[in-house]
Amino acid sequence: MLQADLIIEHAHMMTISSLGEIVSGTLVVRGEAIIDIIDGDTHPYTAKRIIDAGGALVLPGFVDCHTHLVHSGSRANELQYRLQGMSYQEIQQRGGGIYASVRATRAADPETLYRESLERANMCLEHGTTTAEIKTGYGLEPAAEKKMFDVIHRLNKESDLETVATFLGPHVYPEDQEPEKYLDWLLHEGLDLAKDQAEFVDIYCDIGAYSFADTEQFLKAAKEKGLALKIHSGQFESLGATGLAADMSAVSVDHLDHVAPAEFDALLRSDTVPVFLPGCSYYLRSTYPDARPYLDAGMPVALATDYNPGTCPSLSLPIMMSLAVMHMGFTTEEALKAVTINAAKAINREDRIGSIEKGKQADIVITSVKNFDDMIAMFGVNCVDIVIKKGKTI
Numbered sequence: 001m002l003q004a005d006l007i008i009e010h011a012h013m014m015t016i017s018s019l020g021e022i023v024s025g026t027l028v029v030r031g032e033a034i035i036d037i038i039d040g041d042t043h044p045y046t047a048k049r050i051i052d053a054g055g056a057l058v059l060p061g062f063v064d065c066h067t068h069l070v071h072s073g074s075r076a077n078e079l080q081y082r083l084q085g086m087s088y089q090e091i092q093q094r095g096g097g098i099y100a101s102v103r104a105t106r107a108a109d110p111e112t113l114y115r116e117s118l119e120r121a122n123m124c125l126e127h128g129t130t131t132a133e134i135k136t137g138y139g140l141e142p143a144a145e146k147k148m149f150d151v152i153h154r155l156n157k158e159s160d161l162e163t164v165a166t167f168l169g170p171h172v173y174p175e176d177q178e179p180e181k182y183l184d185w186l187l188h189e190g191l192d193l194a195k196d197q198a199e200f201v202d203i204y205c206d207i208g209a210y211s212f213a214d215t216e217q218f219l220k221a222a223k224e225k226g227l228a229l230k231i232h233s234g235q236f237e238s239l240g241a242t243g244l245a246a247d248m249s250a251v252s253v254d255h256l257d258h259v260a261p262a263e264f265d266a267l268l269r270s271d272t273v274p275v276f277l278p279g280c281s282y283y284l285r286s287t288y289p290d291a292r293p294y295l296d297a298g299m300p301v302a303l304a305t306d307y308n309p310g311t312c313p314s315l316s317l318p319i320m321m322s323l324a325v326m327h328m329g330f331t332t333e334e335a336l337k338a339v340t341i342n343a344a345k346a347i348n349r350e351d352r353i354g355s356i357e358k359g360k361q362a363d364i365v366i367t368s369v370k371n372f373d374d375m376i377a378m379f380g381v382n383c384v385d386i387v388i389k390k391g392k393t394i
């Protein structure tokens with residue numbers, strides 16, 4: 001017999017790899033990696049830990065490629081404003097929105113910020129997310145941005161959630177500083193901080209946030225420093241930054257509720273991952289964008305939660321998949337690819353995570369359902385039973 005550390009038997013696997021769907025198979029883990037996948041129930045392995053999945057659906061760990069998970073405080077009060085018909089911009093003008101989170105995050109001591117964020121990281125894991133990208137952008141000044149980075153890195157070290165750090169210094173302009181001064185900080189010291197602390201930089205280009213010209217300047221400066229680019233674009237209006245980011249080989253362009261035809265063409269000729277965030281459309285009660293043209297064009301479309309305390313306070317990727325299938329033209333299998341291999345591509349990790357393949361990291365979700373369609377159909381029910389991260393059962 002061959003020695004392994006963990007064997008999952010009688011697994012109905014959707015591998016999201018060339019192995020396709022395996023109705024009853026065996027998944028073998030040694031250390032942090034998947035070392036074998038067998039189509040069938042007989043195998044030559046032995047291990048201390050054997051899980052009998054009993055025919056349950058087994059999936060790659062989910063990848064949330066766009067979150068604002070680190071922040072202090074709650075903005076649940078904004079729900080009532082929203083129900084009264086107040087828009088995102090009106091709530092922000094009344095001192096709510098992003099600025100409320102900025103004030104709370106600046107005021108929080110590092111330990112409190114870590115504890116609040118750790119609770120959310122554990123919530124991610126409970127819903128099958130094993131890797132999450134996390135953005136700064138609730139600091140909007142040097143010390144608080146650094147404090148957010150410290151929490152993101154500490155979560156990666158001390159929690160079971162793998163985290164990926166993105167600098168979103170240009171989230172909005174701070175309330176308490178001249179925009180020109182802040183932009184100057186972003187373009188120099190801000191990008192130096194990003195170079196030291198982050199894998200990606202991001203900018204929010206939309207009405208009420210950064211203009212096209214600011215965005216172009218920031219992305220160019222970031223690229224010159226060798227940083228990989230991401231962008232929030234087209235949530236409320238298309239300012240042209242989606243096309244710009246695609247032409248600048250951004251790793252991903254996120255939101256895409258409003259995209260001009262020329263921007264779609266720019267995405268088409270690029271390697272940039274289009275990331276849709278249906279939780280925002282749900283919570284802002286706006287129209288869902290149609291992802292079908294992107295999927296039909298063969299783009300590696302991803303889905304993420306955009307978890308944040310204002311416009312999508314949910315960390316559940318299964319809910320996002322249900323919304324995408326019901327409202328945005330995704331097939332169930334396309335939705336699964338969008339939170340696994342394509343989401344991994346949106347954070348430059350498609351060679352390590354996002355599918356069940358030999359040699360990949362053993363990030364696995366064992367569900368309580370037999371078929372993937374059951375998971376999509378049972379929206380709001382957590383069908384995640386066991387989560388395995390880097391070979392370790394959580």
Ligand SMILES: [Zn+2]
Nearest residue numbers: 066068232306
């Ligand atoms: Zn976002």
